[in-house]
Amino acid sequence: MTNEYDVLVVGSGAGALTAAVLAARAGLRTAVLEKSALLGGTSAYSGAACWLPGSQVQQRAGVADSTESARTYLTSLLGDHEAERREAFLATAPRVVAALEEDPALRFEWRPFPDYFDRPGRVPRGRSFVPCDLPRDEIGRLADLVRPSVDRDRAGLGHPDGPLTQGRALVGRLLLALHRTGLADVVTGADVDTLVRAGGRVGGVEAVVGGERRRYAARLGVVLGSGGFERNAAARARHGVPGAADWTMAPAGTNTGAAIDAAVRLGAATGLLDEAWWCPGVAMPDGSASFTLGLRGGVVVDGRGRRYANESLPYDQFGRQMAADPARVPSYLVFDARSDARLPAISLPGGTAEEHLAAGTWVRADSLRELADRLEVPADDLLATVARFNALVAAGEDVDFGRGRDEYDRYFADPALLPVERPPFTAARLVLSDLGTKGGLLTDTEGRVLDEEGRPLAGLYAVGNASASLTGRVYPGPGAPIGTAMAFAMRAVEDLAP
Numbered sequence: 114m115t116n117e118y119d120v121l122v123v124g125s126g127a128g129a130l131t132a133a134v135l136a137a138r139a140g141l142r143t144a145v146l147e148k149s150a151l152l153g154g155t156s157a158y159s160g161a162a163c164w165l166p167g168s169q170v171q172q173r174a175g176v177a178d179s180t181e182s183a184r185t186y187l188t189s190l191l192g193d194h195e196a197e198r199r200e201a202f203l204a205t206a207p208r209v210v211a212a213l214e215e216d217p218a219l220r221f222e223w224r225p226f227p228d229y230f231d232r233p234g235r236v237p238r239g240r241s242f243v244p245c246d247l248p249r250d251e252i253g254r255l256a257d258l259v260r261p262s263v264d265r266d267r268a269g270l271g272h273p274d275g276p277l278t279q280g281r282a283l284v285g286r287l288l289l290a291l292h293r294t295g296l297a298d299v300v301t302g303a304d305v306d307t308l309v310r311a312g313g314r315v316g317g318v319e320a321v322v323g324g325e326r327r328r329y330a331a332r333l334g335v336v337l338g339s340g341g342f343e344r345n346a347a348a349r350a351r352h353g354v355p356g357a358a359d360w361t362m363a364p365a366g367t368n369t370g371a372a373i374d375a376a377v378r379l380g381a382a383t384g385l386l387d388e389a390w391w392c393p394g395v396a397m398p399d400g401s402a403s404f405t406l407g408l409r410g411g412v413v414v415d416g417r418g419r420r421y422a423n424e425s426l427p428y429d430q431f432g433r434q435m436a437a438d439p440a441r442v443p444s445y446l447v448f449d450a451r452s453d454a455r456l457p458a459i460s461l462p463g464g465t466a467e468e469h470l471a472a473g474t475w476v477r478a479d480s481l482r483e484l485a486d487r488l489e490v491p492a493d494d495l496l497a498t499v500a501r502f503n504a505l506v507a508a509g510e511d512v513d514f515g516r517g518r519d520e521y522d523r524y525f526a527d528p529a530l531l532p533v534e535r536p537p538f539t540a541a542r543l544v545l546s547d548l549g550t551k552g553g554l555l556t557d558t559e560g561r562v563l564d565e566e567g568r569p570l571a572g573l574y575a576v577g578n579a580s581a582s583l584t585g586r587v588y589p590g591p592g593a594p595i596g597t598a599m600a601f602a603m604r605a606v607e608d609l610a611p
């Protein structure tokens with residue numbers, strides 16, 4: 114082995130870079146091995162909300178959050194599922210934030226964004242927080258290594274002028290902190306496909322770098338932060354993950370699960386393999402999909418022209434409603450001229466109305482009957498659905514699906530109920546998208562990868578979507594994917610450090 118380190122981190126999302134920063138800060142020689150040319154994966158695309166309850170960030174903002182209330186909230190959602198790992202997460206959440214904020218490069222601030230369920234322990238206006246924007250002169254040329262936002266990345270554009278924001282700020286800040294340790298190497302274009310066992314423990318990896326196979330040795334441990342397998346159509350089909358590899362939000366060319374497969378070849382156990390963090394996605398002209406949330410108008414119908422859920426549900430819950438019935442993929446968001454004929458929702462990336470109408474991903478007509486005919490949806494049903502919806506709006510209550518009742522519904526749109534009545538009418542095709550799979554390697558309270566007998570595979574750790582999520586089949590609140598990844602990254606580093 115020629116490339117020798119204390120710690121190898123595979124991938125460069127929020128969990129991976131948190132592990133790398135904490136390892137290097139503990140004086141450990143660390144290498145980040147990232148498959149693509151850019152750092153950050155889906156984490157860079159994200160809003161970078163971090164669900165890390167009970168930390169100093171919420172305290173600074175005077176938010177009524179605590180470890181105790183977060184425990185109540187998670188327990189009400191998850192029951193006994195993963196109780197031990199949940200406790201480990203809750204104990205670590207405030208610590209990982211305190212540890213990261215010791216570095217002046219890492220700063221976070223609370224922003225209102227409600228938790229996704231009206232359950233005991235919920236914090237009014239939410240408990241998640243985000244990284245502060247990162248001024249360009251602070252990060253300098255390192256910004257070129259950070260993956261741009263999803264709209265710019267898919268269009269082949271770099272960062273806009275101005276500070277790095279959201280996921281780019283998180284990845285940029287972690288990268289800056291890592292760089293300042295002087296103890297870490299970052300290797301891009303390193304596709305890890307093999308884990309090497311040495312002396313009864315995982316002691317390194319093999320990666321294809323620039324067409325050449327290289328070995329990297331890890332004296333203390335290998336942390337997999339390599340995302341899920343959402344970009345792997347065959348693996349999705351094998352494990353029965355609804356949706357499609359083309360509709361996932363993970364950057365093209367990433368997250369095919371190769372590192373998960375390598376661990377399985379060494380005997381690692383897996384769980385939740387049919388799971389993902391779901392969302393509705395506006396179908397894009399190129400066959401991809403776009404993360405859609407925050408509905409401000411319109412009504413969603415299935416292929417039969419019928420409503421089936423509260424359209425303002427948190428996106429994972431709406432995605433699960435879509436997945437429950439094949440007639441719901443595609444669905445249609447039917448909206449009127451009220452929003453200047455623009456999509457009454459946040460859609461990342463958006464695409465223009467002209468592009469969508471030309472591609473047929475949106476259909477527009479002067480009457481609902483004509484719209485239904487062009488969509489090949491039963492016209493009488495669509496008309497009846499919209500008439501019923503408008504009557505509920507006029508009465509001021511969605512007694513069918515409760516849209517507008519919850520704090521989350523009104524966060525994006527207040528009032529949450531507006532009639533669909535002004536021609537022209539537009540239907541945007543919705544498919545089932547996801548932010549990544551959330552099943553993967555089974556891990557314990559320290560992020561150690563377990564074998565089929567529940568024993569740790571010495572030297573091997575997994576965080577983020579490479580591991581089976583402790584949140585099971587639930588998406589508790591904004592920032593759960595990234596928050597849990599960061600907390601277990603800390604526990605992994607504490608476990609492997611001498």
Ligand SMILES: Cc1cc2nc3c(=O)[nH]c(=O)nc-3n(C[C@H](O)[C@H](O)[C@H](O)COP(=O)(O)OP(=O)(O)OC[C@H]3O[C@@H](n4cnc5c(N)ncnc54)[C@H](O)[C@@H]3O)c2cc1C
Pocket residue numbers: 123124125126127128129146147148149151152153154155156157158159160161162163164263303304305306338339340341362363366367368369370371372390404461548549576577578579591592593594595596598
């Ligand atoms: C628009 C958008 C907004 C979102 N907002 C939020 C939010 O606010 N808060 C939140 O918590 N979540 C959010 N999410 C979800 C969240 O971004 C992801 O679930 C999370 O970032 C996944 O983190 P990860 O580290 O597991 O994977 P990723 O961030 O995708 O990182 C995995 C990295 O590993 C690399 N890799 C994969 N395989 C290999 C290999 N074999 N060898 C080497 N490298 C490899 C990939 O190239 C990639 O860079 C959002 C997602 C999207 C798309």
